[in-house]
Amino acid sequence: MTLHELEVELGPRRYPIRIGRGLLDQPEALAALVTGRHALVVTDGNVAPHYLARVQAALAGKTLQALVLPPGEQEKTLARFTEVMAALAAMGASRDATVVALGGGVVGDLAGFAAACWMRGVRFVQLPTTLLAMVDSSVGGKTAVDLPQGKNLVGAFHQPAAVLADTATLDTLREREFSAGLAEVVKYGAIADAEFFAWLEDNAEALMARNPDALAHAIATSCRHKAGIVARDETEQGERMLLNFGHTFGHAIETEQGYGGLLHGEAVAVGMVLAARLSADLGRAPWSDTARLAALLERFDLPVALPAGLSGEALLGRMKLDKKAVSGRIRLILWAGLGRAEVVPDVPESEILPILEA
Known part of the structure; x- marks a missing residue:
């Protein structure tokens, strides 16, 4: 497996981007990305059947919840954002919680915005499963939801702690x-x-x-x-x-x-x-x-x-x-x-x- 490793450098802050096949089959590496006790995995109905179980198994030692949302850009709304916030509240997520975005750009934008807002900002990790998310939306910290009046009008800059792009997930992409x-x-x-x-x-x-x-x-x-x-x-x-x-x-x-x-x-x-x-x-x-x-x-x-x-x-x-x-x-x-x-x-x-x- 050829592994590409990059870093995003933002002054004293930096985070890794790892690109390669089979990265979701490395439980120790996945577990290391969640440094606190609580983890919320946000994904959607297309991605969950393929990859959610692997991520859950890797994070089995954490206080873990998964939220499976309907797929599609039309779901990137304030109502779905509220669902993510409610899930964090229900699990009693503390300031050392990690939000894990497992999916494409919609999931990454939505989960990242929730991470930016929960207790004024908690850690989040991008596990992109679409080509678009791997090359664009998972990197750079732009998080947002849409309004009927326009796209990405409500959001925040909130950088991920890491981006892990398993190119094997592209095998199941339509x-x-x-x-x-x-x-x-x-x-x-x-x-x-x-x-x-x-x-x-x-x-x-x-x-x-x-x-x-x-x-x-x-x-x-x-x-x-x-x-x-x-x-x-x-x-x-x-x-x-x-x-x-x-x-x-x-x-x-x-x-x-x-x-x-x-x-x-x-x-x-x-x-x-x-x-x-x-x-x-x-x-x-x-x-x-x-x-x-x-x-x-x-x-x-x-x-x-x-x-x-x-x-x-x-x-x-x-x-x-x-x-x-x-x-x-x-x-x-x-x-x-x-x-x-x-x-x-x-x-x-x-x-x-x-x-x-x-």
């Missing part, structure tokens, strides 16, 4: 979810690493076949980029905004569809193409790079155009509520071409609307 995760992998090449983007083009078939070596390289490279950016800008005051390439468009799509249409990664794929098209329209980037981006996403079975039936005006209204907007003015992550993302403040609505209505 094809659509797997492809959705590849959108976030492509993002790192698009915003910061043209060489990695070219590697993805050369290895697209191997990745779609879930080749273990190709997957491990893609995950480790993505996490290395994420860890570096988070270390330099933990609370998204500047450079970390670049990680939202495609997300302002994508979040608007997800919200307008009521979190029941495109998956997050699918919406981000569409959003990245829209951001690239807008960049080209504004003369900031070559059209040829937009074409390469769309072509690679399509090779990963991802959508590259807006779903039918969405109003451009409605999407624009959603974008105004994006967390990066300032005083109602839309701030977008655009690019100057492959590997060169940039923050562009106050993009005129008159330039954005045609992209949303094309």
Whole structure:
């Protein structure tokens, strides 16, 4: 088994990211991540049948509870957050408790936000089981829940104590979810690493076949980029905004569809193409790079155009509520071409609307 080990360094604070096959089959390593007496494992109905028993067995010496939530982005709500808090209260969780997030991005965001709020912040550990969570949401400490008005509007920055990504869990991931995760992998090449983007083009078939070596390289490279950016800008005051390439468009799509249409990664794929098209329209980037981006996403079975039936005006209204907007003015992550993302403040609505209505 090839093990990739990275660290996220935040001044005097740091935490490990471990990536490899079979990590959930190492009970001593799992147990070492829970340093206190209480542990709450938060997971969902898709993940629990496959992996919950292993985690419970590894933590058998702790005061342990498991909370199994329904799967899906539509469950990332304040009501589900309240359930997690109630579970912590019911078990009498103390300040040395650990919340363990076993699942994808929804579980990680929700469990992490609960850990941030319980007694003003307790330890939590990320055990991501989806590709999207492994390469993006499990690293960096962004935790949140959604509101009907917008995605991730209620949340906190709360870093995990560790991220343990067992790539064997990807064997049971549905094809659509797997492809959705590849959108976030492509993002790192698009915003910061043209060489990695070219590697993805050369290895697209191997990745779609879930080749273990190709997957491990893609995950480790993505996490290395994420860890570096988070270390330099933990609370998204500047450079970390670049990680939202495609997300302002994508979040608007997800919200307008009521979190029941495109998956997050699918919406981000569409959003990245829209951001690239807008960049080209504004003369900031070559059209040829937009074409390469769309072509690679399509090779990963991802959508590259807006779903039918969405109003451009409605999407624009959603974008105004994006967390990066300032005083109602839309701030977008655009690019100057492959590997060169940039923050562009106050993009005129008159330039954005045609992209949303094309």
